[in-house]
Amino acid sequence: xxxxxxxxxxxxxxxxxxxxxxxxxxxxxxxxxxxxxxxxxxxxxxxxxxxxxxxxxxxxxxxxxxxxxxxxxxxxxxxxxxxxxxxxxxxxxxxxxxxxxxxxxxxxxxxxxxxxxxxxxxxxxxxxxxxxxxxxxxxxxxxxxxxxxxxxxxxxxxxxxxxxxxxxxxxxxxxxxxxxxxxxxxxxxxxxxxxxxxxxxxxxxxxxxxxxxxxxxxxxxxxxxxxxxxxxxxxxxxxxxxxxxxxxxxxxxxxxxxxxxxxxxxxxxxxxxxxxxxxxxxxxxxxxxxxxxxxxxxxxxxxxxxxxxxxxxxxxxxxxxxxxxxxxxxxxxxxxxxxxxxxxxxxxxxxxxxxxxxxxxxxxxxxxxxxxxxxxxxxxxxxxxxxxxxxxxxxxxxxxxxxxxxxxxxxxxxxxxxxxxxxxxxxxxxxxxxxxxxxxxxxxxxxxxxxxxxxxxxxxxxxxxxxxxxxxxxxxxxxxxxxxxxxxxxxxxxxxxxxxxxxxxxxxxxxxxxxxxxxxxxxxxxxxxxxxxxxxxxxxxxxxxxxxxxxxxxxxxxxxxxxxxxxxxxxxxxxxxxxxxxxxxxxxxxxxxxxxxxxxxxxxxxxxxxxxxxxxxxxxxxxxxxxxxxxxxxxxxxxxxxxxxxxxxxxxxxxxxxxxxxxxxxxxxxxxxxxxxxxxxxxxxxxxxxxxxxxxxxx
Numbered sequence: 001x002x003x004x005x006x007x008x009x010x011x012x013x014x015x016x017x018x019x020x021x022x023x024x025x026x027x028x029x030x031x032x033x034x035x036x037x038x039x040x041x042x043x044x045x046x047x048x049x050x051x052x053x054x055x056x057x058x059x060x061x062x063x064x065x066x067x068x069x070x071x072x073x074x075x076x077x078x079x080x081x082x083x084x085x086x087x088x089x090x091x092x093x094x095x096x097x098x099x100x101x102x103x104x105x106x107x108x109x110x111x112x113x114x115x116x117x118x119x120x121x122x123x124x125x126x127x128x129x130x131x132x133x134x135x136x137x138x139x140x141x142x143x144x145x146x147x148x149x150x151x152x153x154x155x156x157x158x159x160x161x162x163x164x165x166x167x168x169x170x171x172x173x174x175x176x177x178x179x180x181x182x183x184x185x186x187x188x189x190x191x192x193x194x195x196x197x198x199x200x201x202x203x204x205x206x207x208x209x210x211x212x213x214x215x216x217x218x219x220x221x222x223x224x225x226x227x228x229x230x231x232x233x234x235x236x237x238x239x240x241x242x243x244x245x246x247x248x249x250x251x252x253x254x255x256x257x258x259x260x261x262x263x264x265x266x267x268x269x270x271x272x273x274x275x276x277x278x279x280x281x282x283x284x285x286x287x288x289x290x291x292x293x294x295x296x297x298x299x300x301x302x303x304x305x306x307x308x309x310x311x312x313x314x315x316x317x318x319x320x321x322x323x324x325x326x327x328x329x330x331x332x333x334x335x336x337x338x339x340x341x342x343x344x345x346x347x348x349x350x351x352x353x354x355x356x357x358x359x360x361x362x363x364x365x366x367x368x369x370x371x372x373x374x375x376x377x378x379x380x381x382x383x384x385x386x387x388x389x390x391x392x393x394x395x396x397x398x399x400x401x402x403x404x405x406x407x408x409x410x411x412x413x414x415x416x417x418x419x420x421x422x423x424x425x426x427x428x429x430x431x432x433x434x435x436x437x438x439x440x441x442x443x444x445x446x447x448x449x450x451x452x453x454x455x456x457x458x459x460x461x462x463x464x465x466x467x468x469x470x471x472x473x474x475x476x477x478x479x480x481x482x483x484x485x486x487x488x489x490x491x492x493x494x495x496x497x498x499x500x501x502x503x504x505x506x507x508x509x510x511x512x513x514x515x516x517x518x519x520x521x522x523x524x525x526x527x528x529x530x531x532x533x534x535x536x537x538x539x540x541x542x543x544x545x546x547x548x549x550x551x552x553x554x555x556x557x558x559x560x561x562x563x564x565x566x567x568x569x570x571x572x573x574x575x576x577x578x579x580x581x582x583x584x585x586x587x588x589x590x591x592x593x594x595x596x597x598x599x600x601x602x603x604x605x606x607x608x609x610x611x612x613x614x615x616x617x618x619x620x621x622x623x624x625x626x627x628x629x630x631x632x633x634x635x636x637x638x639x640x641x642x643x644x645x646x647x648x649x650x651x652x653x654x655x656x657x658x659x660x661x662x663x664x665x666x667x668x669x670x671x672x673x674x675x676x677x678x679x680x681x682x683x684x685x686x687x688x689x690x691x692x693x694x695x696x697x698x699x
């Protein structure tokens with residue numbers, strides 16, 4: 001049986017009861033008003049309440065507005081094409097299938113909540129067009145479109161009003177708690193990295209969690225503009241704070257790698273680092289309001305304290321310590337930038353400090369998987385086309401219901417790596433809903449004579465289903481069960497149920513999703529492991545692009561995209577231990593992105609024909625080949641050997657550079673790239689000089 005154990009173990013809490021009660025009240029209010037206004041399809045009004053239901057008023061309001069806009073765009077498209085193509089059915093369904101596919105494609109490449117607008121516009125046009133064909137003798141396409149829009153609007157208004165007036169809950173405090181936790185996690189990671197001599201993996205996982213949390217908060221922030229919490233209107237500055245926080249993650253990952261390198265050589269420096277660490281903690285923990293001009297400030301004795309560490313380190317550690325010093329300095333400055341932005345947000349100031357270069361773009365440079373979007377759009381196109389073809393060729397009157405459900409099912413769950421299991425649950429919920437419809441329609445409704453009686457008999461079923469919303473994986477049962485039942489009941493002012501129509505519609509609501517499952521399985525579905533492999537390939541491609549990228553705002557935006565992708569990778573539920581290791585390596589590799597750009601900048605400061613510049617250019621070429629091979633999951637041992645030797649060659653050639661600062665920075669960047677991207681330990685580095693047959697760790 002379906003989810004028997006989770007259902008038996010389910011115990012609703014206080015929040016569940018409040019949420020279910022509010023949703024039930026909103027649904028009944030929408031249904032009552034639809035009855036009083038004698039609207040044609042009251043089920044669209046009450047159905048909207050259940051689809052948009054959310055315990056947080058901001059999330060409900062935003063989804064409601066997006067649903068309204070999606071309905072409007074879908075209705076306009078339906079009006080535009082129906083009058084011209086209604087007499088050419090094959091062309092008509094081809095255009096509709098293309099519309100659904102394109103809308104779903106655009107929806108999948110936009111990871112923000114706004115993507116709901118485009119997806120809904122796709123299948124709303126199908127619903128309006130196919131319903132107008134079924135009722136062609138009774139309703140015009142214009143009346144159908146207007147009716148759909150009005151009833152969706154009614155459901156939106158009722159849901160939003162009830163949510164905002166009865167025990168309202170805001171997303172703002174949740175966002176505040178998540179941001180505060182992420183800042184605390186960042187501080188904890190910093191302390192662990194500098195104080196943990198055993199280099200446990202706990203802070204590596206913590207850094208991965210931070211990248212994942214920033215991606216989650218970025219999405220949650222979209223809803224702040226739709227509620228009355230103290231963070232209303234703070235979406236943009238909050239998202240900028242998250243962009244800036246990714247710089248902290250890059251600093252922390254780089255620091256952790258430098259500490260591992262240092263400890264492999266000698267541990268005598270650690271007592272002096274501990275004192276230095278305590279001074280930094282005191283500096284960062286100062287409880288005072290920051291000013292713009294203080295962002296670049298460092299602890300008073302920063303340079304002298306670090307010089308003391310270097311005096312007690314070996315000569316082999318000096319270059320690595322130089323890199324660590326840069327990373328700590330940038331970390332302090334980036335922490336203070338984040339603190340200043342967060343300080344302003346909490347005061348209600350949405351402006352950014354003039355000294356902070358914003359990383360926010362008009363179209364945020366976050367991870368987007370265009371391959372998945374294409375496959376999703378293609379599966380929706382084929383599903384709609386096949387279902388409509390079956391409807392036309394069979395002449396089945398209720399085939400419109402099958403075609404509608406096929407199009408809807410092909411769209412609603414495609415954000416998942418593999419939507420098939422969830423779609424199968426959707427099908428089973430639709431079958432169970434048919435039994436509830438039968439019981440209500442033929443066992444209960446014949447005895448109902450007043451609206452209060454209708455509300456009373458629907459209350460237990462509706463509230464139980466809504467309570468399941470907040471408890472994964474029961475959400476996958478609650479929503480389709482309540483929607484399929486309400487749609488199947490087809491509540492009207494003058495209620496009547498035709499047995500033939502009932503069974504026909506029930507069959508159609510099952511066959512449609514079955515078609516969608518088959519097409520999604522063939523075209524769109526892929527395991528989380530496959531998705532991770534594709535995303536890792538995109539990671540190596542992005543890293544390769546940084547080799548010739550100048551350091552600046554464009555690079556920082558690019559780095560934001562790289563770390564966002566790693567955050568998404570850490571949300572994937574995979575079983576492969578090898579891929580888990582590769583995801584962890586990707587996080588480590590991202591810390592060297594800045595060194596790739598620095599090496600490019602340093603090379604430009606040298607004469608183009610100098611031996612060092614030519615040596616760096618050759619290293620860049622080898623790195624590009626290496627990352628390209630990692631992108632395609634190939635390993636050339638000869639290239640590995642050549643790359644290892646070229647690292648040593650660049651360091652050797654850099655000794656001829658007259659400018660000590662440039663020479664030192666080249667040594668730092670080469671060390672960081674060799675260690676972080678190619679995963680070569682200090683032991684392996686020493687083994688490469690002058691000859692070596694060592695292979696890259698983890699290659």
